[in-house]
Amino acid sequence: MDVAIFKDILLIFAVSLVLVLLTHRLHLPSLVGFILSGALLGPYGLKWITNYDHILILSEVGVIFLLFSVGLEFSLERLKKTTLSLLLGGTTQVLSTAALGFLFCHMIGFTIPQSLLFGCIFSLSSTAAVLRAIEGKGRLDTPIGRIGTSILLYQDLIIIPMLLLLPFTFGAHLSHGFLDETGPIFLKSVTGLFVLWIFQRYVLQRLFLWVGRTKSQELSIIFVLMLGLGIAWMFHRLGFSYILGAFIAGLLISTTPYVTHTQTQIAPFHYAFSSLFFASLGMMIDFSFVVQFPLIFLLFFFGILLLKTITGTISVLILRYPITIALPVGILTSQIGELSYLLALIGQKQGVIGDNLFHFIITIAGTTLLVTPFLAKWAFQTAQQISHWKDFKDNIGQDIKLPLKNHAIVCGFGPLGQALCGIMDRKKIDYLIVELNPKTIADLIHRNIPAVFGDGASPEILFHCNIESAKVLAIVIPDYLDSLKIIEHAKKLNPDIFIITRSKYRDLVDNLYEAGADVVISEELEGGIEIGRALLHFLKVPDLEIRELMEEIRAFGSADFF
Template structure:
């Protein structure tokens, strides 16, 4: 390594090996994140040969953490969380409590102090938002109800971890670690109150003053027409707010950047800010994951294989199974449970951040950090395969388990139309599958024109709200024949599939055609390829968002110039 230029050398090694191993990981159908972690192992101090400067890598990783959390804040939506709060909030809390308890018990069984075992358990209880979002996007289910539930679940996990990062330093001394300096003789409750007070003051300032000032600043910069100035202003806002939050309010860089992203995420510039800052966020997130890999000692796989297997079992088997059982108990469909099971079968960025904090506070032993890193590497590597097995597993379970089919429907009152449902909803009606952004607009038009319809929707909260307003609605996955039977598809005049779940649309169409061979179908398609394939397989009308937008704009232009459409 060039000793005169350690910073350049570290960046060059990190990005270079990150590119090579990230590319190889993608080529063999693994997340690029696995390649970045392995790149850190290759250039780290635990591997013989040339290695990068670990201290500098940590400082670069701090920038990566800030930009990573800024990106999480940009995508954070209280509205999305509100839609799925009845399943995401209690589900995430119960699942995290179960995983943290088991992880803590493992740490204590291995002879660690309670504080270190607690940090270890909490690190194993939270999944990677980055890995989950990329998996959902790859399968085209990010905007589906299952996708929204999974994202809402992860948002709750992230918020819990944010508070853990805030509370851990003042509690470190009581947990057996290095006490954070404070006034002599000051009671613990007072220190916690001061910490929470500073955090609360920072949050209030961000939500009140930040919401007004930051968007106005971006608006003034945007008016210059300079793309580079706009990008600079977004990154400067993220890093500066994180720095000021740390200096004035004793808030972590991660929390400051998260709220900076959250403030921007609710402004009119959220999409552009996300788009313009993406390249730099991606580059520094690579540095973050590479720096994490540099901390990993591969010897842990040989020296403590049983401990690694225990950690992996907790991450990939026990934790996801607990989440799936919680989803089923809350009367959501089996496919939702399986998607949550696959999505939570890995750990990532928050686990690394918490482990690093635990090490710095003298709570978590180095062995614990290595076990967390080993669990992350192995679980992320296996996650794509786990996701690919959800479809076959769903078919197998439904075909062979009467109990599973019964549990999916059970005695849920929302799974059946009430006996008092008006006859107009039972014959000649429109069956509207999905009540998201598109479905709501279709429903508003049908209501305005007096056309009766029945909604089939997976979100139980949405079904409850619709019934409270007097609409006919059933809860469940429309790919399940029982759901469409309850929507009286056999006597319906039209079925409109307004969901964006690419993998379920074909099954919904097959089910509808089986129950009513002559029914007319209208389908919202995610892309041209899907529309073409569906049109070849079945008769119906298939609408693509971009095509309809172009058609409506063209019609407006022609009308403006007096031309016929």
């Protein structure tokens, strides 16, 4: 074995370990640490990596595992749950960004193939960076999180036809022989997909069953690797890329009951090789472009962020969501994603762009990835500022109080809100629902259930709901920051109102009480109590002792009790 390549891999992992630990302390995504490690060690940094070409080969293996994992996580059932409206939003975001990017690049002098390539590159965002930013802000289960992840899901899917069609589009433009070149490949691809469909339907699950019966961990891992790499190789032989084949392999396995087992088997390979991929991406970043061509670099950098923020925001606004949701989604998806590297690589191999242009676009993409955490923080701050002055009178169609008195106001109509309203229906308690999802509002109005479209964190919405005459306010949304704002405004409008809310984490309960909540249900605490109740009941502990113990724990809180 070449000692130099061994030293390079060890160096990449060592520096990545330090930088990823640092980024975690700063609440930044791990990929930022990997990219920075590559930029630091690579040919445009300290030049400590001596076998750069070998690292690129290993990083391509990382891309194969990355797309294999994307295929495993993608499922037809998940696609069915994505509504037509969200599919419309994803399509609007990708097509509008690609089209405007194409027009801008062509206007400033790039060729049609180059402009088409750049438009596609600009249209994709980073799933890893955005999800980490949403998760870190506790917004994954909110409308912002759900819409953002739906758009990212669409982008993960749209990368496949881009990888499939762009090489042929470039070939057609350069050789003017599109039908002659693509006809045989199209025929082979249809044949290959048909064979894979037969394999998935009649053979794949039987193979998993036979391998599983051996109870051999080694054989199971070898089988999964052979399956993923084998299908990737087959697609390469058909004239496509290994990457497309890896995605198809993951997609085939995602339709079987063995998908979770497969994800567990490949996880160590995925993380190890993917870290090399992100590090190699960092090695391609040449910050000297910033020094040599500062105006051009800044034009592209801020132009892309602005363009994608606008198209992302508009794509959510056309779904009739308010600006307080649309703007954060637009800003969160304004960076260029890591999968765009694959499109740039295709353009380089096809001769559409040269090495300098390739490194220039990778430098811009990498820089937008690095600033994503800061964009996320700014996005949520901006949304909060907008919510202070933005009301929803135009959406509601009224600016007077609803004729309600001694009623309950329920903020959020997710599973918890539905259960709560069902209980109040049984007891004939008047209530009013405040919900941000326009589809949910339309359904509630159709069912003659009193509901208002808007954000409960807006004092105008609470005033419209006649909170001054309400008895109870139930906040069942998962967003902790919005819950705090709702409590604050509600107590100002009606100091005597009884407020019940939820908290996903135990350590946030006291903050909600301090804000003015009367009862805070801790999901962690209540979950532990119910599990403990079931365990003690199974062990034949008397019901009275169980009830007393559970009430004691609930009174003190699990952290104080233990």
